[in-house]
Amino acid sequence: MKVVVSYYASLREERGHGQETVNIEPISVSELYKQLNLTLPIEIIRFAVNNQFVPAGEMLSDGDRVAFIPPVAGG
Amino acid sequence: MGTGWLSYPQLLVAKMRFTIQPEVILSHVEACPDAGGFVCFEGRVRNEHLGKDVVALEYEAHPEMAIAQGEQLLAEAIERFRLIDAVCVHRVGRLDVGELAVKIDVSAAHRREAFAGCEFIIDELKKRVPIWKKEHYADGNSGWIGIQEQPVTVDSVYDRQMRLPEVGVEGQNRLRQARVLVVGAGGLGCAAIPYLVAAGVGTVGICDGERVHVSNLHRQPMYGPGDIGLLKVDRVAVACGRLSPFVQVNAYPEQLTVENAEGMVKGYDIVIDGTDNFRTKFVLNRTCTSLGKPLIVAGIYKFDGQLLVIVPRGSGGCLRCVWPTEPTDGRIGTCADVGVLGFVPGLFGVQQAAEAIKLILGLPSAATSNVVVQNLLDGTQVLLPRAVSPDCPICSGIATVSD
Numbered sequence: 001m002k003v004v005v006s007y008y009a010s011l012r013e014e015r016g017h018g019q020e021t022v023n024i025e026p027i028s029v030s031e032l033y034k035q036l037n038l039t040l041p042i043e044i045i046r047f048a049v050n051n052q053f054v055p056a057g058e059m060l061s062d063g064d065r066v067a068f069i070p071p072v073a074g075g
Numbered sequence: 076m077g078t079g080w081l082s083y084p085q086l087l088v089a090k091m092r093f094t095i096q097p098e099v100i101l102s103h104v105e106a107c108p109d110a111g112g113f114v115c116f117e118g119r120v121r122n123e124h125l126g127k128d129v130v131a132l133e134y135e136a137h138p139e140m141a142i143a144q145g146e147q148l149l150a151e152a153i154e155r156f157r158l159i160d161a162v163c164v165h166r167v168g169r170l171d172v173g174e175l176a177v178k179i180d181v182s183a184a185h186r187r188e189a190f191a192g193c194e195f196i197i198d199e200l201k202k203r204v205p206i207w208k209k210e211h212y213a214d215g216n217s218g219w220i221g222i223q224e225q226p227v228t229v230d231s232v233y234d235r236q237m238r239l240p241e242v243g244v245e246g247q248n249r250l251r252q253a254r255v256l257v258v259g260a261g262g263l264g265c266a267a268i269p270y271l272v273a274a275g276v277g278t279v280g281i282c283d284g285e286r287v288h289v290s291n292l293h294r295q296p297m298y299g300p301g302d303i304g305l306l307k308v309d310r311v312a313v314a315c316g317r318l319s320p321f322v323q324v325n326a327y328p329e330q331l332t333v334e335n336a337e338g339m340v341k342g343y344d345i346v347i348d349g350t351d352n353f354r355t356k357f358v359l360n361r362t363c364t365s366l367g368k369p370l371i372v373a374g375i376y377k378f379d380g381q382l383l384v385i386v387p388r389g390s391g392g393c394l395r396c397v398w399p400t401e402p403t404d405g406r407i408g409t410c411a412d413v414g415v416l417g418f419v420p421g422l423f424g425v426q427q428a429a430e431a432i433k434l435i436l437g438l439p440s441a442a443t444s445n446v447v448v449q450n451l452l453d454g455t456q457v458l459l460p461r462a463v464s465p466d467c468p469i470c471s472g473i474a475t476v477s478d
Contacts, residue, residue: 006457008448009376010407018453044402048459053397067457069448071402072376074410075263075351075420 001026001062009070014038029066030056040070092161093145095136097168104160104180112186114193118177120170128213134167134176137205144204148196155309156192158183163196165206187304195313229321233275246436247275253435256280256340258331258359259349260307262417263373265295266424267347272315274432278323279315280343283307284330294417331355336362345434347427348372351409353402360385360394364469371430373423377413378452380423384430384442391444392463392470399466419451
């Protein structure tokens with residue numbers, strides 16, 4: 001199945017783009033994050049699916065729009 | 076002259092710093108071992124005013140009030156700018172072109188404080204101290220110029236915003252009665268503060284213990300090269316004084332901590348978080364939630380930013396409901412590490428001012444129930460709905476000070 005993933009802040013830089021479509025097996029949103037091998041520790045990331053915050057164990061469905069939101073504090 | 080100024084010398088007592096006299100000025104401040112910077116301002120009679128040829132000026136004062144106000148002003152300048160001494164002499168009576176009318180002498184440890192303090196004194200003197208001048212023109216006419224006279228009124232300054240039905244007279248009164256605390260006078264604060272002041276928010280508190288650094292200038296446009304090394308809150312207070320005669324600015328030259336947060340926040344209605352670290356954001360979140368004060372939070376990373384308005388006991392929960400554990404700064408990157416363009420904190424800071432003004436006016440906002448996530452490079456915005464987290468120690472009322 002396919003999901004559209006959006007990246008913010010340093011995740012965007014690490015991934016090289018702000019959005020991509022990925023092909024995945026039915027997994028949870030945090031498992032997807034782990035598979036992407038991103039360096040920001042998973043404990044500090046908030047997950048959103050279809051513009052709603054969801055818990056780490058939220059299972060993904062075909063066509064979901066996933067966003068990984070890291071905290072930002074600059075000012 | 077018959078104005079009574081000949082009796083002024085009777086008012087002069089030893090150790091007074093502010094004097095009014097008809098005689099030629101011979102004042103100065105004494106040298107002392109810890110004073111390295113001395114600044115003197117001389118105001119002299121100029122031969123032109125608004126296109127008219129001036130041949131002489133005549134100064135008149137309300138002596139008791141002028142001296143009382145002048146003494147207070149000098150004491151305030153000494154405290155605010157850490158001056159060692161400050162004296163001011165203002166002449167009264169008729170003065171010809173080129174003559175010395177007012178002289179201010181200040182001493183400080185370093186030149187920056189001395190320059191800033193001297194500028195503050197002459198700016199404020201013209202606003203606060205009841206001394207009037209009559210200009211005599213070359214064409215034989217003359218006219219009084221009230222130094223205290225404000226060419227601006229509430230009605231004239233806020234006319235354009237009061238035309239909005241969302242503001243009106245009542246809204247403007249609400250703004251005038253409102254008290255907003257801005258924590259942090261950096262990239263966010265420098266953008267939020269002038270819009271709060273310009274809109275007529277009656278009391279603006281500014282809390283920041285840092286001094287202006289050369290690397291701040293590109294994104295903190297309330298400061299220029301001449302402010303480097305000075306306390307940010309002092310420079311902001313001076314700038315705000317120029318922006319509006321109607322706003323009371325309270326400057327707190329200290330960092331917000333667990334210890335001082337409650338005392339600082341409780342005197343205000345709304346708090347704007349202009350800090351750059353989660354440690355302080357969490358302290359503000361806990362303090363504002365327990366005191367029932369709305370908190371407007373923003374943070375940026377390069378071109379990305381997040382904005383949220385935390386309403387006490389609101390359905391959107393608090394900052395801890397969004398970020399259950401305090402992210403350590405080393406993991407999320409600071410402006411110093413990753414770089415920043417000024418318009419990013421600038422746009423978020425202006426939005427924070429907008430949220431404060433909307434709260435005061437009772438206008439709706441998406442930021443009270445969502446995290447507003449914006450990217451200023453591609454122009455995208457996402458609203459992520461917030462909710463009270465059942466695990467949040469603050470919203471469940473079990474948080475302790477150490478949380």
